[in-house]
Amino acid sequence: MAAHTSPSFSPQPPVPMSSEAEAVTALRVVRRDGAVSPFDANKISVAISKAFVAVEGTGAEASARIHESVRKLTSQIVGALERRAGGSRTIEIEDIQDQVELALMRSGEHKIARAYVLYREERSKQRQAAPEVAAAATSSPAYKVKLPDGRVEPLDDAQLLKTIEAACAGLEGVSVQEVLSEVRRNLYDGLQLKELGLAQVMSARTLVEKEPNYAYVSARLLLNLLRNEAIGFIMPAAQQNTQAGINVSYAEYFPEYVKKAVEMQFLDRELGAFDLPRLAAALKPENDGKFQFLGLQTLYDRYFLHKGGIRFELPQAFLMRVSMGLAIRELDRDARAIEFYNLLSSFDFMCSTPTLFNAGTLRPQLSSCFLTTIGDDLDGIFKSIKDNALLSKYAGGLGNDWTPVRGLGSHIAGTNGQSQGVVPFLKVANDTAIAVNQGGKRKGAVCAYLETWHIDVEEFLDLRKNTGDDRRRTHDMNTANWIPDLFMERVEKDASWTLFSPDETPDLHDLFGNAFAERYAFYEAKAQKGEMKVSKSIRAVDLWRKMISMLFETGHPWITFKDPCNLRSPQQHIGVVHSSNLCTEITLNTNAKEIAVCNLGSVNMANHTTPDGLDEVRIKKTVTTAMRMLDNVIDINFYTVPEARNSNLRHRPVGMGVMGFQDALYTMRIPFASEAAAKFADTSMELISYHAIAASVELAAERGRYPTFEGSLWSKGILPIDSISILQKNRSHLLNLDLSSTLDWNGLRKKVVEIGMRNSNTLAIAPTATISNICGVTQSIEPTYQNLYVKSNMSGDFTVVNASLVHDLKARGLWDEVMVSDLKYFDGSLGRIERIPEDLRELYATSFEIEPTWIVQSAARRQKWIDQAQSLNLYIAQPNGKKLDALYREAWHAGLKTTYYLRSSSATHVEKSTVKRTDGKLNAVAVAPAAVAAAVAAPKQCAIDDPECEACQ
Structure with a gap:
């Protein structure tokens, strides 16, 4: 394929420039239109790589051979170009392509050379072809579509185009034509109407690795399917046997949804007593556009109410249902439900999975641990x-x-x-x-x-x-x-x-x-x-x-x-912490008569961070409302054993955590492996802790102190930051811990002692594996796992691309098919991709590229503000006994309470397959109904020690 053009063969990572290649970077290339541009040896590597892949495929064995062959050929070609350019320092683009062809032939790569020659001819013909010829090439055969009532009618191309245009509207980097082309490749004659919708979803989904915004396109297309399914079930009269879909508003649907769900005994009858028209008017349909495909698919599979396999709950109705369930005992429950809904719908805060599963239902078991x-x-x-x-x-x-x-x-x-x-x-x-x-x-x-x-x-x-x-x-x-x-x-x-x-x-x-x-x-x-x-x-x-x-x-x-x-437990006056929980973030007392219970939710730090830092006003508003929601869980909760109810009502612990920490660092342009990141972990947790404690004090003033407050560390004016001194008195070594603070803690201490606390515990950082997917942010306090990988969970396999990285690479003209292939080849890491600037390598270093000491240091800075603990995964690329010994001793010396999984890079792999065959063409296999349904709806069990384990959240 032609160097210095945009080839179409399946990509292969370019070979880094040799020193000889770097020597000719001063060359200038004269293009066909007369324009002059700088010479780029990487484009030669890309072109040769694509020719190799077109012939030999992308298998591991072939990949290794290709990588080495391309390196040698590139070096030969750039040397020849240097000699040919002479003193003029310019060279025609056709001369470059000729040298590529010649080098392939001389090296004995005749099949590769033939593929390259054929590609040059094909591109030449395309340049000469009239526009209508290209348009004709995109035409497709006429397909028939089977409607729900059994009728068969021709595929409505205009409606199909309209649907895809709507899904792509307002999103940068996505192409209506590309989605449409993918859909056409996956159609077959006689497909059912739902299968047509599924084909659209799956087609957009395959493009995510090229452009992260296709995750929003596929989510919108999935939402179309869900709307038809849900509204058709709740309002049968609205069902239409047309390819245009159902046109019913949330305001019309929501009251009917609540009434029918109550009648079917899915929801508590008290939800029917809310002012449903008022709540329906408060719904924000535009917030459906916040979902990415992974988040919406997860909700579709496991969270939305369903009967007989039919999901009848739409996203905003789901979030309002959860909010109503949490507001059910409030005095002005309609206003509170709207307040809670606005918080959840904005993704500023998200409740944990049990709360999302069960709020508003007949068995509201809302607690996580x-x-x-x-x-x-x-x-x-x-x-x-x-x-x-x-x-x-x-x-x-x-x-x-x-x-x-x-x-x-x-x-x-x-x-x-x-x-x-x-x-x-x-x-x-x-x-x-x-x-x-x-x-x-x-x-x-x-x-x-x-x-x-x-x-x-x-x-x-x-x-x-x-x-x-x-x-x-x-x-x-x-x-x-x-x-x-x-x-x-x-x-x-x-x-x-x-x-x-x-x-x-x-x-x-x-x-x-x-x-x-x-x-x-x-x-x-x-x-x-x-x-x-x-x-x-x-x-x-x-x-x-x-x-x-x-x-x-x-x-x-x-x-x-x-x-x-x-x-450091606030409750050491009435018991002992004998263990943590499933995910090591909960530290509450237990005994024969008390089963400790914790109620979780997480603040989305990505939504509260600007390039200049945290939005403190928004943080305060979010934390205050979220603490009220978590406190409500305790009274509403359905307890399956009396020991759990006894414990929860006596101590009223909650565990507010965070997610999207890595996204916040991206926004502020701070590398995870830096003192600045550790400082941000400190100051951000201090702010959240301050407002969480203040919110619990306000709730105590309104609702009363928790019953076992007297004698607690709180009652003595000892806040989490103060309890470090207690730990130090019981240690023979000096804690390796920064004790600085920035807020008015003396004023808050006084309020805590005078007014009291509503909750014995306020903060705990859970893994957020699932709720962060729902909100489309990085989980918990984790560094980025990989910049491009395939995530497996109970909803299936999903391509995950670091959208922030893609944005930066686009801004520097570095995002293309080859970069996608590079990321796959190097397991989602930028470290060995030589054309990546150093500042981006540091900012987007993945979990196994970061020295684990930075993870421990950031955790230690957070821990001083947290009355419970953190689910702290530790990543180490090449572990050995000496490194692990040092790492865990450091965690102990830093005063950490718990650690969670130890991850090693040997157990992780990036999915290197693509949606293309080895001939460079997209798979054009028709989408069989069973296959599509399985791909979209079938759950997939994750291993309990999987990096994306969802056991807790």
């Missing part, structure tokens, strides 16, 4: 497993504290026998989580926690291994180490560590900090005297190394720290 402590007897163990099932049924993620259960070899008084330890019961809990899969909407998920001094801890570390006795393995359950500071101190001193059975050391479970260390030393002394029936002394470093090894090998158990969670 449940934490339990397992009793040390069969009644307690199997009651807890039953509780797990009941809590999971309505979409709850579970964290179980198994430390009280006696260890292997300990005495059983009732039978005078020996215990089998914790592991067999964990196997039962694992299988229960699989059997009860959150109401059939997503996988059941549970995390088991065990303290590091438990005699079964070594077997606990092996639970996720793929070898050994399968009866002592839990392949689906998450596991986490609940590590006291004393153990980390022993590791650093290379001292010994003693394991005990909790039936002989029952008080260790409820102790933390210096009190734990003193009592632990007492039991160690007893063990040394032979006064403990079950104990074992090991080298602390050996156990730590096994923890790190298993984390690398299996991804489990996670590393979480008992003492920071307790010493």
Whole structure:
């Protein structure tokens, strides 16, 4: 294909310029129209690459050969051009193409040369052809469409064009003609009307990798299908057997939707008592345009109400239904429902998945996380497993504290026998989580926690291994180490560590900090005297190394720290934090009579950030309304077990988090791996924390303090930033933590003490894996996973492109098919694409290119403001024992409470396939009805240790 033109063959990454190529960058190219432009050796590499791909395809083996061949050929060609140009420093474009042709022939690449020659001829003919010839080439055969009433009529080309034009309206970089061409490739005679709509959706979807805005095009086309489906179900009289679709407004649809959903017993009858015309008038149909395809498809698959497979809930009706469900006990519930709806519909804040699933329904189980402590007897163990099932049924993620259960070899008084330890019961809990899969909407998920001094801890570390006795393995359950500071101190001193059975050391479970260390030393002394029936002394470093090894090998158990969670807990006056939750962000008290519950939602930082920084006025408004919504969850919630209700009403904890942190950094042009990013993590979390606490104070003034406020750290004027000093007093080393602040915390402290708090806890940063998809932003506090990749979740496979990167590359004239191929070839990384400017490499560095210390530093700066914890994934490209040891010790020294998954690059891959065949032409296979339906609607299970795990949100 011709160098210095826009070829059409399937792309292959260009070879970086050699030093010889760089030497001729001063050459000028005379184009066919007489214009003169700078010489670009990369275009030669691109042209040759495309010719190779057209002949040999894009397989891994071929790709490696092509890459090396193109490198050598480019070097030869630019050398020849340098010699031919002489002193004039200009060269004709045809001369360049001749040299490419000649180099291919001389190197023996005759098939490649032939493909290149044929392409040159084809382009020459196209330039000479009349415009009408090109237009004729786009014509298609006449197709028949089968309507819902059984009639058959010709495809309405005008209506098809009108629909696609509407979907593309107002979006930069998208082409109506390109979508239309893709649709035509996927049509067949006799297709049904719905299949015509699906073909449009799928066609636009295949173009996302070329232009991110096609994600909005495909979402709008999917919305057309949903409108016909939903309105046709709710208002049968409006159903039309035409290709034009249904023309009914939200204002007409919404009251009928609520009435019918109440009649069918999907929604609480109280929703029918709202002022439905007023709420309908408040709906914002234009906000449907905020959805990208991944978000809307996720809602379509799993969130919208449906009957018999028919979705009858439209997006804005869905968000209003959730808002009504959260406002159902408000005095002016219509006004509050509109206030909540405006927040959700703007994507400034989004409730967690259980709230979105169940708000306004007959069983409003709205809480995300449940934490339990397992009793040390069969009644307690199997009651807890039953509780797990009941809590999971309505979409709850579970964290179980198994430390009280006696260890292997300990005495059983009732039978005078020996215990089998914790592991067999964990196997039962694992299988229960699989059997009860959150109401059939997503996988059941549970995390088991065990303290590091438990005699079964070594077997606990092996639970996720793929070898050994399968009866002592839990392949689906998450596991986490609940590590006291004393153990980390022993590791650093290379001292010994003693394991005990909790039936002989029952008080260790409820102790933390210096009190734990003193009592632990007492039991160690007893063990040394032979006064403990079950104990074992090991080298602390050996156990730590096994923890790190298993984390690398299996991804489990996670590393979480008992003492920071307790010493900084506002509620240490009435209980102990015995574990975190499924995603390690919740740190609440549990005991035999209380199952901790947390109610989650996340602020979208992308919507609150400008190039100059955070919009503080908007943050305050969002946080204030969101705190009210989360507090309402506690009173409205449907509790499946009494211990959960008892705990939630006594302490009223909520967990407001954030998402879109990486998007906010893009907006401000701050690389993640920088001190500026760590500072932004600090100041942004400080602002959110300040307004969350202030909002809880306002709610306390209106509704009253939470019942266990007296005696809490709050009541003593000790805010999260102040509780760091408590942790420091119990540490033998100086915390590696910045303690600066910028806001008026003294004034807020005074209000907290005088008025009180409505909620025992306010902040927790959850993973937001699904709700960030709904809002179309990066999840949680994560760095960008990859700039181009295929995301797999229960709704299928989705191409994800970093839209911010594409915008910047377009601005610099660097976004093209070759760049798409580069990103695939280099696993979504810019690091080895030489034509990328250095500032963009830094700004768009992906998770595995960022030194993990920056992730820890930003997390530490946030943690000082958070009364609970963070779901903190750690990414490390080439892990080894030394690196992991240093990383997790750094997390401990920085005062972090918990960590989450450890990600290594060896377990990640970018989908390198394209929508093109090896001949460079788009696949023109007709879209069979079953195939399209499966592609759009069928859920796909994600692995529980998948980087995009949706178990919590």
